[in-house]
Amino acid sequence: MRQPLIAGNWKMNKTATEGQALARAIREGLQTQTVEVVLCPPFTAIPAVHAVLQGSPIHLGAQNVHWEDAGAFTGEISPVMLKEWCRYVIIGHSERRQYFHEDDEMIHRKVLAALRHGLIPILCVGETLAQREAGETGTVVATQTRRALEGLSPEQAAGLVIAYEPVWAIGTGRAATGADAEEVIRRWVRGTLEELFGLEVAQRVRVLYGGSVTPENIAEFVCRPTIDGALVGGASLKAETFLGIIHETARVKA
Ligand code: 13P
Numbered sequence: 001m002r003q004p005l006i007a008g009n010w011k012m013n014k015t016a017t018e019g020q021a022l023a024r025a026i027r028e029g030l031q032t033q034t035v036e037v038v039l040c041p042p043f044t045a046i047p048a049v050h051a052v053l054q055g056s057p058i059h060l061g062a063q064n065v066h067w068e069d070a071g072a073f074t075g076e077i078s079p080v081m082l083k084e085w086c087r088y089v090i091i092g093h094s095e096r097r098q099y100f101h102e103d104d105e106m107i108h109r110k111v112l113a114a115l116r117h118g119l120i121p122i123l124c125v126g127e128t129l130a131q132r133e134a135g136e137t138g139t140v141v142a143t144q145t146r147r148a149l150e151g152l153s154p155e156q157a158a159g160l161v162i163a164y165e166p167v168w169a170i171g172t173g174r175a176a177t178g179a180d181a182e183e184v185i186r187r188w189v190r191g192t193l194e195e196l197f198g199l200e201v202a203q204r205v206r207v208l209y210g211g212s213v214t215p216e217n218i219a220e221f222v223c224r225p226t227i228d229g230a231l232v233g234g235a236s237l238k239a240e241t242f243l244g245i246i247h248e249t250a251r252v253k254a
Contacts, residue, residue, distance in 0.1 A: 001204075002204065002228050003034070003035075003036050003228075004034065004035045004036065004222065004249050004250070004253045005035070005036045005037075005038065005161065005208060005228055006035055006037055006229045006232065006246045006249055007037075007038040007039075007040060007061060007088070007090075007122060007161075007163075007229070007230070007236075008232050008236025008237075008242055009063060009090060009093070009210075009231055009232065009236060010022075010040060010041050010045075010063075010236060010237060011063070011095070011233060013042070013237055014042065014237070015044070015045065016044055016047075016048035016049075017048070018045075019041045019042075019045035019048055019049045020045075020049060020051070022237070022238075022239060023039055023041075023052040023053055025239035026039070026058065026239050026242060026243060027053060027056045027058060029239055029243045031250075032247060032250035034250050034253065035229070035249050035253070036059065036229075037057070037059070037246055038058070038059045038061045038087075038088050038122075039058060039059075039060055039236075040060070040062060040063050040090055040122075041060075042063065043063075043077055046062065046085045046086065047085060050085050059087045059088060060085055060086045060087060060088070061087065061089055061090060061122060062077070062082045062085075063093065064077070064089070064090065064091070064093075064110075065077060065078065065079050065082055065089045065091065065110055065113060065119070066078050066079075066110070067109035067113040069113070078113075079113045079114050079116065079117040079119055080117060082117075082119060083118060083119060087120060088121075089119045089120070089121060089122065090124060090163075091107055091110045091121045091122065091123050091124070091148075092107040092111075092123055092124045092125065093124045093165075094126055094128075094165060094167045094170060095170075098167070104143070104144060104148060107123070107144075107148050108147055108148050108149075111148050111149065111152070111160075112151075112152075115152070115156050120160065120161060122161040122162075122163055122208075123145075123149070123160060123162045124162075124163045124165050124210070124231070125140075125141050125144040125145050125162065125163070125164060125165070125189065126140075126164055126165040126166045126169075126170075126211075127140040127166055127168075128140075129167065129168035132166065132168060137166075137188070138184070138188045141188040142191070142192045145188070149193075149196060149197075150196065152196075152197075154197045154198060157196070157197045157201050157205065158201045158204040158205060160205050160206075161205070161207075161208065162189055162193075163208040163231040164181060164184055164189055164208070164209055164210065165209075165210035165211050165231060168211075169211025169212050170210070170211045170212070170233065171212070171234060172211075172212055173212050174212060175212040175214075176209070176211060178220035178221050178223065178224055178227075181221055181224075181227060182224040182226055182227060185207050185209070186226050189207050190202045190207065190226065206229070207226065207228055208227070208228060208229045209221045209227050209230050209231075210232070210233070213230045213231075213233075213235060213245060214235050214241065214244075215235070215241055215244030215245050215248055218244075218248045218249060219248055219251075219252050222249045222253055223252050229249060230245065232245055
């Protein structure tokens with residue numbers, strides 16, 4: 001009942017020209033309609049990629065958003081601006097938490113701002129290696145989820161996408177095991193959603209795994225019913241590997 005979703009987070013990679021070429025190759029190579037595909041280019045490539053995706057089922061997402069609609073916030077991009085181009089927006093990525101000091105309160109405001117303008121948040125949560133080794137994975141993931149979403153209506157919550165991205169698995173080539181990801185998502189992501197919004201919402205939200213996903217290991221995650229897809233970094237920068245992940249997901253979820 002939940003449509004599988006594979007999202008590519010290009011991070012700070014690809015010029016507008018490069019992004020167009022990549023998006024075109026993904027569009028031309030896409031051979032499934034069962035998996036929803038989302039590309040999240042850097043802001044400067046969004047309009048160019050949008051033009052390439054016209055008339056295709058592939059959706060666009062941004063990688064960040066400010067919580068105000070407009071004003072004196074030099075260097076920021078508002079949800080009103082994104083709304084013209086994007087359906088999704090990544091919020092609370094660990095790189096934003098780590099390098100740009102985003103905290104749960106800011107992330108909460110960004111989620112509300114995105115929803116206010118009809119953008120679908122892809123909320124990222126996940127523990128660091130130190131937190132995992134200290135046995136804090138559950139509390140960290142539950143707290144991040146709760147603080148970002150507390151106060152939303154069940155209807156608002158049901159439309160969300162959440163990505164569980166253990167920080168130690170991002171860009172390291174060391175993915176979580178499928179069993180580990182499944183356990184965290186079931187107990188601490190969906191469990192927290194159930195506490196906040198009830199069982200039906202907890203079952204409707206799409207939850208992705210992220211962290212060193214490849215065409216070779218994606219099946220390990222999407223074979224588990226609680227995992228609806230992936231948020232892909234490095235492997236989303238080449239059409240061949242990104243399409244490999246999408247098509248493998250379609251095969252496993254069929
Ligand atoms: P990698 O796939 O490069 O590990 O990045 C994951 C990620 O952070 C996606 O948001």
